[in-house]
Amino acid sequence: MMSANEIAVHLLASCPSLEHFEAYMFGSAVAGVGADIDILIVGPGGSLLSQVKGELRSAGEALPLHLLCMLPSEALHTQFVSREKCVPLSQLVLSNHEQTVAKIVSVQAWGNDEDSAARRGEDAICAETPNQRVR
Secondary structure (H helix, E strand, O other), rough: OOOHHHHHHHHHHHHHHHHHHHHEEEHHHOOOOOOOOOEEEEEEOOOHHHHHHHHHHHHHOOEEEEEEEOOOOOHHHOOOHOOOOEEEHHOOOOOOHHHHHHHHHHHHHHHOOOHHHHHHHOOOOOEOOOOEEEE
């Protein structure tokens, strides 16, 4: 199963309409346990909501997504976000990015040529960014 970070990256990349909403993950998936993925969408109703639901349905075809939608006033009134410890998808993406950067920095500090990797007893790691290759 994908990690919470990977799920957030996947959903945000696959669902452009999420930019009109506040999107959160909550429940056991945030902690990396459980069999389902709970997503909260806070924002307007109407055609934008229908559009984002369709995008999420397509993006989550192979994922056990449970989708909860609320209007902003409902989310505020119920305090659902704080009560259920919802984590913004954008925060999960940043966390994933920070972990990747930390891993690259760690590899660079140790050296990442094949000799250095052999001394550490591991394979050389290669991370690629869109414009460059780090080895």
